[in-house]
Amino acid sequence: MAPGGFSELCRVDDPIYGALICFATRNEMMTQSADTFVVDKARIENAVRDILIAIGDDPDREGLRETPSRVARMYEELFAGMRVDPTSVMKTVFTEKYEEMVILRDVSFNSMCEHHLMPFEGKVHIAYIPDGKVVGLSKLARVVDVFAKRPQVQERLTTQLADILMHELSAQGAAVVIEAVHTCMTCRGVKKPGAVMVTSAVRGVCASNPPTRAEAMSLLHK
Ligand SMILES: [Zn+2]
Numbered sequence: 001m002a003p004g005g006f007s008e009l010c011r012v013d014d015p016i017y018g019a020l021i022c023f024a025t026r027n028e029m030m031t032q033s034a035d036t037f038v039v040d041k042a043r044i045e046n047a048v049r050d051i052l053i054a055i056g057d058d059p060d061r062e063g064l065r066e067t068p069s070r071v072a073r074m075y076e077e078l079f080a081g082m083r084v085d086p087t088s089v090m091k092t093v094f095t096e097k098y099e100e101m102v103i104l105r106d107v108s109f110n111s112m113c114e115h116h117l118m119p120f121e122g123k124v125h126i127a128y129i130p131d132g133k134v135v136g137l138s139k140l141a142r143v144v145d146v147f148a149k150r151p152q153v154q155e156r157l158t159t160q161l162a163d164i165l166m167h168e169l170s171a172q173g174a175a176v177v178i179e180a181v182h183t184c185m186t187c188r189g190v191k192k193p194g195a196v197m198v199t200s201a202v203r204g205v206c207a208s209n210p211p212t213r214a215e216a217m218s219l220l221h222k
Contacts, residue, residue, distance in 0.1 A: 039079070041072035048072070078112055078119075081149030086160075089143045090168035095131045099172070101128045101212075103219050104135065107141050113184050114151035122180030122196070124157075127219040128165045129172040129205060129212070154180055154199050162201035173204035175216035 051057040054068070059068065103126070110121035121222035124144050147160045158178050165174040177200045186193045206216045 024079055039072075039076040039083075039093040041069070041076060044072035044075055049213065077149075079149055079151070081146040084146045086143050086146045086164055087168055089139055089146055090135055090164060092139055093169060094136050095132060096130065096134045097132065098130055098134060101127055101129050101216065101219070104137055104140050105220065105222070107144050109144050109148040111148035111150070111152045111154075111157060111180075113182055114153055116184035116188070117151070118182070118187070119154075119185040120154060120180045120182040120184070122178060122199075124161065125177045125179075126161065126165070126174075127176075127206065127216045127220055128169065131170050133169045133171075133174045136170055154178055154182075154197055158199040158201045162203045166203045171204060173202070173206035173209075173212060173216075173222060175202045175213070177217075177220040196197040 004140055048068040048071045049059045052064055057064060059065070105125045107122075107124040107126070108121070109124055110119055111117070113120050126140055126144075143164060144161065145172045147157050147164075158176050162176045165171050165176075177198065179196050179198050181194075185191075185195060185197075200217070200220075202213055202216065205212050207213060
């Protein structure tokens, strides 16, 4: 049994909202969504200590002594989105008879590439066309963080944001563009500093109506 009282951790990918955290206790599988889950920092500390040993360093030398606990606290913060239900962020909606495009540009974010556990960061641009329901801009920025603070890939982050707008606001359409620099590409592997990855997802009328799609893309790609 691991220090946190559970033996196996696994992720379940909800088709719309991504990660739910599952853990197996002695006899049963439990699914725990979000708020009550506590990061097992002791387990992270042990793992970081092992990494330091594995690369041939001495985890007990002065400069590294506090590193495992520092990394554990950092990971708790970087993966804080695992413990938040993104739909809870989108609950505060306002009824508004506005059916034109709403744009939120340049929402900066950072996330963690799930293939290398190295950061990627950049900007998210969001457009949606409401159908009677609008959401506060700060909530949109917040939901970006909830999805970003998880082990991620940029493509999934993009589609999760577009999907949650469609589902939680019943929007007529949504478009999301993300531009990001991946440190797993700039610091290692092909080492191409400055390369920017751009992803987009379009839904509803932003996908089906070419003029609307063109309008959204021209506003988001400025
Ligand atoms: Zn990567």
